[in-house]
Each structure stands twice: as structure tokens, then as C-alpha cells.
Amino acid sequence: MTGARWAGGVALALAIAGCSGAASPADTGPGAGGAGNPPTGTPCVASIAVDPAMPVAGPAAVLHASAVLTGGVGPLAYTWHVQFDGAPIGTYHMSDGGSAIDLPVPDAGIYALAVDVSSCGSASAVVNVESPGAQVQSMRLQIVAPLAAAVPPAELFHDVLGGADRDLGVIPVSPGRSSQVLVLGPTGGAAAYLQFSPSAAPDAIVEAFSDASGTAAVQLVPGPPYSVLVVPSSDRLAPRRIASWQTSQVVEVDAGVTVSGSVVRPGIPGPADAPLAGATVRLVSDGVPSTVAVTAADGSFALHVAPGTSVTVEVTPPDGSGLPRLSATSNGFDLGAPVQVRYAANLGLVDLGGAVVQRTGGPAAGAGVTVVGSLATAGMVTAGASVIGSGQVRIAATADGAGVLPPTLVPAGALSAVIEVAPGDLAVTPLDTTGGAPATLDAPPMQLITTALTAMIDGQVEGLPGALIDLVPTGALAMAAAPMLRLTMGKDGTTGPRLPAGGHYELRMRDLLGRGAPMVIADRAITAIASSYLLPAAIRLQGVLLRDGTVALPGASVQLMCSRCSGLDATLPLTEAASDGAGRFTLAVPDPGTR
């Protein structure tokens, strides 16, 4: 019975169902999406557009940011996140249904914008808001990746605006390509040292060695031509530099120019010339070293060098000769002509033997003494043209247990003695040998030098605990190969090292926390080191290192380099930082300032 009744009910229901196919929009509630009504069409992608593109900070300045969506459908909700200087800020006006914001930008710096769009995704953008009247300074950054990353070093030049921190955005770092380089000499493959210098970034050097077959594997960035310095292991092949080298090219080396000549010195007692045996001779031709030759008993030598315009002839006399190293440079040397090196006849030699090395009146047993100095005239070099050679004195001796020096010949002149009384215990003392050898050489005790690093922080001069001063030896200390020293400021921002009396250093200061910008003070006597230094104002440069522009490059060193330096200074970073796991880095650099 029940079944029959419901059979009729089914028929009725079918009829109703047949004419009730559509539901009015009012029937669709908030749960409709969750009920399995997914968006259709192309995937939704969000991005952020800003106006103006290069905003300048000011009391009334406003940055308009809007979410730009491609694809996707449906009602969308927008949630904005804004940070300035790493701190969230919430003062902005939303418009266009929340898809846009008007953000006051009274302060210059880095604004990080992010928007979450429901049913679409997220987008982020970093906007550099400039300071009014910002001055521009070009800065050189070097990026050195960990060995395991197999990424060649990179060098970047950035125009940095003053007055505000700056985000450099993504910095793509090319891993380059592994290349097989072949070094060929006249008889086949040649073992050699290779140095590749990209034309666009000469200091982003890549080095390699070729094996006996002449093959070298090297990671190079394709594209720009390289300048290649090749130094063969064989002393029968001349080192050379190859300009505009392309990665497919064979590196060819040969004997270059064979240069022969002789080295003579004033006779003892003189004045007739006497051959100088055992002297080492080398040439540097347009910056490329020659092979090295040692003079024979008759003073003769022969070496191989690449032809060049600017040629330097250098002679290192044998130990015990008392002669200075001689160096002469000229664009007029004729490498086809014999090279005659003649030490000056008026180089008086003084024997320091018997002189007593003292520390505060007592003998400095076992002290090491390095006599250093420069002589304007040490001799003459003739190779077609004749050029006066200058001299450099670097003569070492060690005192005995009574502080007495053994026989040690040095040139007569205004020299210096760098005395190492004990390991690391140095003193620099003038040594004028023009009137003969002194009876004693005094090595004053190391001097306590107190200095501090400070910076302006919130309008106050404050000490910088943890800040660093690297002391780079100059003058006599540098000639005696004294090492660089690092001083770390203590909790009060000061340091009190003991430094060699009479010493000079270049001071390279930096603060890894970025409270001040790096600063370099050239060649200071230790007694002229100030009691405190105020680091200049810094701005923060930040960026993200991405390998090939896509994958984070963590653990890479980012170094700020001197843009207008040469020699060693060009290779010493002003400051440095490492990229984190996401490839991000932050460097404190000098603020170029504003007008």
C-alpha cells in the first residue's frame, strides 16, 4: 500500500524536476564556491604596479600601488602588507575595492609591498623611494660564490643614489660554462698557469692550470672576450698576455724574445766593474713577467719575454752582496739589444756586523732585523736606451744570543730597520748608514695605541662595539713583509692594541652591523692614529643573488670594492657580507648624500 502511494509521488516529482532546471542567483549563497564550483579559465596571476615608477619621498608624496590580475574569475578580496625599513606599516588608503592602495611616502628608503588576493594568489614588489636631490655614486661590487657552487666571480657596477637605503633587486649570477682550454707550445701541449680577465669586468678573474697535455678545465661566462695571462711552467716559454681571447681559441705560447745581457757591479775595492754572479734577473713587459734567469759567473744571463712597450728590468742581487734590488723601467728599451745592468759605483756598503740590537737598553737576543729602504739611484740599465735604475733594500739578518748582528752588508743611505724582538713584537727604527754602521740598533717596545670607532646613531655619537679596523702595513713595515692586523672594537667601542713603534699603517675601518660606512685612512704613523674615528653615514644596499636569475645563491661573498684604486688596494674589499639561504644580502656602504 505504501509503495503504491509513493509510486505516484515519483511521477509528480519528475514533472516538477523537469521544469525547475535553473536556480536564481539569489539562491546561491556564500557557500557556493566551497560546494565545488571552482573558477574556470586561465590561472589567475597577480602582480603589483606602482605609480610613479621612481617615487621621490616628501611630506605629500604618495605612492599608488595596484594589484594587477591576469586570468581567474570571481569576487576577490585583497589584503595588503606594507613594510618600510623592515617594519610593517599600516597607514595607507585603500581604493578600487581594495585592489589598490595610496601609500604616503614621507621618508625615502625601501618599501616592500605585498598583496594577497583571494582565489588568485599573492604578489610582492619592492619600491625604492628616493631622497629629494639624491646624489649618485657608482659602486663596484664583487660576488664570489662558494667553491661548491661552481660559479665564477662576478663584478657589478651600480649607480647608487644617496640619502636612503636601496634595494638592488634580483642580481642574476651566471654559472658560466665549463670550457676546455688548450695551451699549445711549439712542441705541443704546455703546462701553464692561466688567468682569465673578462673585458667588461677585469677584476672578476678566473684562474686555472693546464696540465702537461696543455688542457685546462675552466668555468667561464660566455660572451665577452677575455684577456688571458698565461705563464708556462717551462722556462723555455715566455709568459704572455693574449688580448680579446674567445673561449674557443687555443692559447698559444712560444719562446718570445730571447733577451741576453750581463750584470756587473763596482769592483771591490773598485773602481773596475766586476761581474755579479748569482743575481736573479727578470723583466716585466707590459705587465707580463718574463722567465727568470740567474747570472752566471761572468754575470751573463738569458731569458725569454713577450715583446712589449713598457719594459722593466729587475735585478735581485745574491744574498750577502749588500746590494739593493735594482729596477729600471722604460718605453725605449730595445729587447733585441743586449741588456747591460751596471750597479752604481758610488753605492757604499756598510757592514752591520757587530752592531747590538737592544730593547730598553738590554740586548735583544735572537732578534730578527730586516733593513729596508729605497735608493733613488742604484745603477744603470742599458738596452738600446740607458735608464737609471732605482734601488730597494731588503736585507735580513738575525742577532745572536747577545743581540749582536753577524756580518751584514747594506748600502749606505737613509734606511730603516724593522726589528722583530720576538714573534709579533716589532719595532721600526731609522738606520742611517751614510756615516757607517751604528754600534747599536734600538728596538723600542711596542706602543699602546687606543682608538675608537663611532658613528652618528639617532643624532648621537655612539661607540661601535664589534666594528673592525684592518691595519695594512705601509712604508718600512710593508717592505719587511709585516702582516696585516685586524682590530675588533670592544664593548665600549674602543680597542687598545700594542703596535710597532715607528710603524705606519693604512687604516681600513668598517662596521659589519652597518651603523657606519666603511672608511679608509691612508698611511698613518701609529702615533698619529686618532683617539677615535667617526664613520661616515651609511646606507644599506640589499639584493638577492640568484644563480641564472632563478635559483638562490646562498653563502656567496658580496664585497664592496674601491672603484678608483689600483694594485693591492683594488683587491681589498671595503666591506663584505655573505648571502643567506635565500640569496639575500645586505651591505652598509657610504651614503653618496643629497644636494
Added chain:
Amino acid sequence: MRAVLAAGVLLTGCFYIDPIIPRPRVSIDRPQAIYRGGSVTLTARFDSDSKPGQNQWALYSCLAVDSPPRDGCDQTSFISFRPDEVTPYDAVTFMVPLMTKDKGGKTGAIRVELVARSDRGAIALLESNNEFPVADAPPDVDLAAQSHSLAAGAPIDLVATYGDVDDDVDGVALTWTVSGPSSNYTLEDLAIPDDPGDPSHRKVGKRLTPDIPGTWAVEVTATDPEMTANRASRTFTVLADRPPCLAQWSPVVPPAGATLPVSARTLFQVPLVDDDLDAYPPITDASQFGTTAFAWSILPPGATEHQPVPGANLNRFAFDPASFTPGDIVELRVEIADRSHALPLPCDDTAATCSIASSASCLQRQTWRVEVR
């Protein structure tokens, strides 16, 4: 005759009798838990004899279960839903309202009105309870962690982000529990700004510094004023401080048997050292970190052992070939140490490299064989 007729009918199949179809029954799957502000899916499930047709859902917010429909539940539904597809939906997903619309209180129950029809249009009998209690929503809490390394002595930055949809977020209390093999850890406050773009959440940061290796767990419990709690936790396997590793050096180290020609004052440097606590360049954002110790030594011509260069404590060393005679072979060596692995290294002086780490590629010594040119 009748029998013959009947048999004939049966044989030819000329008669049709509608089957007796019972009234369809539908039930709503009961969700395990319903919280204010939570997402809930209700599924209408027809009995096995029926095929689902079209459903019409209406959901009402009530103050409590068994509230009188007029007094305790909203007059208007917060969801009225009838799909327009021919193939009907049998589920509805919705967010539980925090408050009733017009009853002036937090939602304590959801009342469901479901008009379900079978594919033949029969209105189904709703079998199960159509009221569901709604509980206080627990705070939502997330615990994020970030660290340079998981070594004893290295800080682990923890950020708890919490909120509560149906209570004042500022009334939520946070408690931290650290468990590990030692009680000598430190747990310092870490200043983490809230996100103005997300006013419904707060952030609290802590910096945990485990002192010894082992398994460390951090649990953060968020408890709202109704004492409903939620937890988030992270577990860390903390290892002993590992030896530092030379991660990069320059110039290039020559292969065995070869020498590096140096003709001008040259900077030898270690721009990168990888280490748990004492990396170079140093990690500067926590006081627990230090930096690598560097020691340089040199083997001049004629010497039998590398001689330390006193005071050379930088990650770089300026080598001046003018201190030697062209043609001299000089070895320049750098060694690194951290707070847990002091120098000297246990390797023989003649070894160009040295590793005290479990991985042989992690070097603490590197030696350049230099030819003065």
C-alpha cells in the same frame, strides 16, 4: 479460460505494473567538530535505494542547540543554496558564522533545513538530527623557525603567529615550553612587529639557544579567554658544533707538482668560511655568533717547517714576492679554527690540506705553493 488468458499475457508481456518505490531517505553526515569561524562541509547522503536529485539547503545560525526556532535561531538563513546543475550537489561547505544575525550572541549551533529530492522528484525524509552544536573556536597558532644552523650554541629564532576568530586576540595567552636534553638552554624574547595588514593576528618571537646536542622540542600553546587552547610545536635535532670549512679561497691552488706564479704583491684570501657559529663573513644578527679565527704560516726556501706569521689574523694575507728572490718556491698556508676546534690541527706539517671534519671536502687548511716570479 482465465488461466489461459493470464498465461497469454504473461508470455507476451503486454501488462506493466509500476514498481513499489519506498520514500527516499536522506541523512546529513555529522561533522566531527564545528567551531565558530571554521569551515564545515555537510554532506547529504541518500539511502542506497535512491538516487540523489536536487537539494535545497538553508542554514541558520542559532544561539544554542534546541533553541526554539523563532527565539534562538536567526529568521534568515546565512546560506540558502540550490545548485542549478542537472547533476545535483550533495554537499555544502560553509564558514560557521561567528555571531547570529539577529539574536545578539555568538553562534552556538547551526540548524539545517534540507529539502532533498530524489532523481524522481520524491522529497526525501531527513533522518538525522538537523542541528549541530557549535563550539568556541580555538585560537589558531603557527610556529615558524629559522636558524643558520642547528648546532649547540646556535640560536633558533621562533615566531609564533596567533589569532582567534571568535575571541579578542589580545585576550589570548601564549605559553612556551621547551624540552630537551638540558635545562641550560636560553629562551630570549625576540622583537617581532605585528603585521598591520593582518590585524587579526599577533606575533611573538623567541630566540632559543640549545646548549648541548640532542632532540629539542618547542611547543607554544595559545589559550583564549574561554580556555580553549591550541598548540603548535617544532622539533629540532641539534648537533655538536662542526668544524669550520673553507668555502672559497683565492688565488687558485695549483695542482700537485705545479706552482702558482706570483710576480706582484698579491692578496691571498679566504672570502668565505662555512661554520655553525663562527662563519666568515660573520653572521651579525645574534650575539651567539662569532667569527672564524685565521692563522697564516709560510715555508720559505730552505726551511723545513711552516713558520707562523705572528699577528696575521685576517682572512687575507698580502704576499709580497719582493721579500724573496725570483725563482724561490714558497709555501703560504692558511688554517682556520672556531670556538670548538682550536689550532693546531692534528695533521702533519707536510700535508697541504687538512680535514678534521666528517666530510673530507671540509678543509681547515689550505696551502699555496708559490713560485716567486
